[in-house]
Amino acid sequence: xxxxxxxxxxxxxxxxxxxxxxxxxxxxxxxxxxxxxxxxxxxxxxxxxxxxxxxxxxxxxxxxxxxxxxxxxxxxxxxxxxxxxxxxxxxxxxxxxxxxxxxxxxxxxxxxxxxxxxxxxxxxxxxxxxxxxxxxxxxxxxxxxxxxxxxxxxxxxxxxxxxxxxxxxxxxxxxxxxxxxxxxxxxxxxxxxxxxxxxxxxxxxxxxxxxxxxxxxxxxxxxxxxxxxxxxxxxxxxxxxxxxxxxxxxxxxxxxxxxxxxxxxxxxxxxxxx
Numbered sequence: 001x002x003x004x005x006x007x008x009x010x011x012x013x014x015x016x017x018x019x020x021x022x023x024x025x026x027x028x029x030x031x032x033x034x035x036x037x038x039x040x041x042x043x044x045x046x047x048x049x050x051x052x053x054x055x056x057x058x059x060x061x062x063x064x065x066x067x068x069x070x071x072x073x074x075x076x077x078x079x080x081x082x083x084x085x086x087x088x089x090x091x092x093x094x095x096x097x098x099x100x101x102x103x104x105x106x107x108x109x110x111x112x113x114x115x116x117x118x119x120x121x122x123x124x125x126x127x128x129x130x131x132x133x134x135x136x137x138x139x140x141x142x143x144x145x146x147x148x149x150x151x152x153x154x155x156x157x158x159x160x161x162x163x164x165x166x167x168x169x170x171x172x173x174x175x176x177x178x179x180x181x182x183x184x185x186x187x188x189x190x191x192x193x194x195x196x197x198x199x200x201x202x203x204x205x206x207x208x209x210x211x212x213x214x215x216x217x218x219x220x221x222x223x224x225x226x227x228x229x230x231x232x233x234x235x236x237x238x239x240x241x242x243x244x245x246x247x248x249x250x251x252x253x254x255x256x257x258x259x260x261x262x263x264x265x266x267x268x269x270x271x272x273x274x
Contacts (some may be wrong), residue, residue, distance in 0.1 A: 015269060060234050067244075081251070097123070148184040157191045158217075162204040168274035171212060175248045177255055179214060180205075182241040187218035190265060191208065194219045207273065214269040226260040243270060 020139060099121040107116035145161060152159040169176070184203065199219040229231035242258070249256045252271040259266040 042220075053100060109115060124242075138169075138173060138176070140173055141165075141180060142185075144177055144181050148181075148188065152184075152188055152191070155188065155192055157188060158198065158200040160200075160202050162202075162206075164206045165208070165212075169207075171214070171271055175251070179245055179248055179269055179271075182245055183214065183216050183269070186241055186267075190218055190220040192225065194221045194263070196263070200222065210273050212271045214267075214271075216267040218265055218267075220260075220263060220265045222263040226258060226265070 053152045100119065104116055104119045104123065107113075107119060133262040145163070149159055149161070180203075184201070186199045187203075191201060201218075202217045202218075204215045246256055248254075249269060249271065252273075254269065254271040256270070257266070259268070
């Protein structure tokens, strides 16, 4: 698209040049000297226009690259935070499990078999509830999903994942992570601004018929209409979220849909696999 914009001055020059040349063949005596002057003038105008468009596109590229770098930095921060939280949770979980087993052993030695049985049942329920359930085998994506889950729960947002992805996938890890990162980032912001007492996010992903399908359903403010622009407090760092996803969809011959249902919002992203 940007390369096509740069060709506009060239097409304009060729059009005017052909027009002047055609007129010069009809009105030889009147337009001969004027043709040369106008041709030189059009060359100068085309060069200036080309340089102006190049500067505009270069500025746009720099802004996009800056936004991408900011997003990458945020991805790294989320990953580090998620790993830190997971490490702490793992240590706490190990301590609770060891303590529960010690209590169970003590009750057995004391002959309190019914209490020991209750302790073992509670320990098993705690284990099933609190143990880490991986959503996929991509470490970066896993860190993002965990980080966003923790952030959502801190904001009292119900969040659930149904993600079935193979260990290896033809989509670049950075692109795949950017899709999930931006979708969840937008959903959490929408839930926070919804005014709903029970905001929720439901995210699913699976592969079917050669496409990765990502579907997200989240609560939003019914008074807030979808304008395809950011409503966040830092538009410089967040305003490119949907555009980044749309660019990724184009790179993978996919498609996207943003569907506003008033108090809820649906996001559908399809990426073609090789």
